[in-house]
Amino acid sequence: MKQTAFGFLPKTINCSTELFSISTISDWEKDYKLLENESAIDDGWCYPAIIYKNQKPLKAQNWFSLPVSHSMKLSTDISEFELQLLVLVFGFLNGLHLLPESWGHYYKTPIKIGRLVGFILSETEIFKIMDQVIRKIMSKQFACLKSIFASLNWFLLSQSYSNYFEEFESQYRVIDSICKNVIELQKKEKMPPHYQRIQKVCQVFNVTVPQWAIPHEGKTEISSLRNELIHEGFFCGEPIGFNFPENNIVLELKTLNERLLLLCLGIDSDEIKNDISNIRSIYSLSNIRYI
Secondary structure (H helix, E strand, O other): OEEEEEEOOOOOOEEEOOOEEEEEOOOHHHHHHHHHHHOEEEOOEEEOOEEEEOOEEEEEOOOEOOOOOEEEEEOOOOOHHHHHHHHHHHHHHHOOOOEEOOOOEOOOEEOOOOOOOOEEOOHHHHHHHHHHHHHHHHOOOOOOHHHHHHHHHHHHHHHHOOOHHHHHHHHHHHHHHHHHHHHHHOOOOOOOOHHHHHHHHHHHHOOOOOHHHOOOOOOOHHHHHHHHHHHHOEEOOEEOOOOOOOOOHHHHHHHHHHHHHHHHOOEEOOHHHOOHHHOOOOEEOOOOEEO
8 A cells, every 4th residue: 555645735635435535634724824934825826935044035046845734644565756646646636735744845836735736626537547546557558647737737836937928838848748748658759850740749639729720831929939939038039038928828837737737637528628718717627527
């Protein structure tokens, strides 16, 4: 039996299935109040504490950890890495960047449930999905667990960035990681060029292709943004920081990423297939199917 403590989840959960269990192991409400006293908390986000020198604020901490609040126990034999992945998946389903004990954060991180995703799941649905993911891990159905871990981790961590161009670049790395994982599963010989990747992955899962990912004359709107940012130091035709897209491409890219991540985990629903350009708020997942 494998188990690990993790946090920080501001909710009391004591639930189990045949495959795993989650239990509350600390007084999280007390820990929350301590965080409010020791760290900067604003709008559901916890920021690194400020380091002082000569009684004057010098800089924010480069790394910090949050208290553990819960324990995850597996009744099946899995590796330590697979257990760490499951903590990440559980955090993703709750809209938080949950981490095993002794792990930490580099930048701000949310302590309000649902802050990192646009979808809403009930506790019952989350436990059913976790069972499904555990079964897929046990039966070796995932092409590359390390790629899934990388995609999930960067999707959650990168939302700590504040600048628009940083958010775009980090979310593009997520979609690139997802593409690699999906195309490897499809046994493609090589990765297609950037302007074709998003469309191909959307077609694999029968997801509506965003307008900015539809190829035209050997490029797409998003691949052009990516290329000038990565290779030229430009964003939207100007030096980085001097111009921004007029549309909601970063929000839509993040929404597409979270939906593709659900699909990569084997979770499908009617809402996942909807046009992302119509999404402006949180949404529920109904008629959940396992693929």
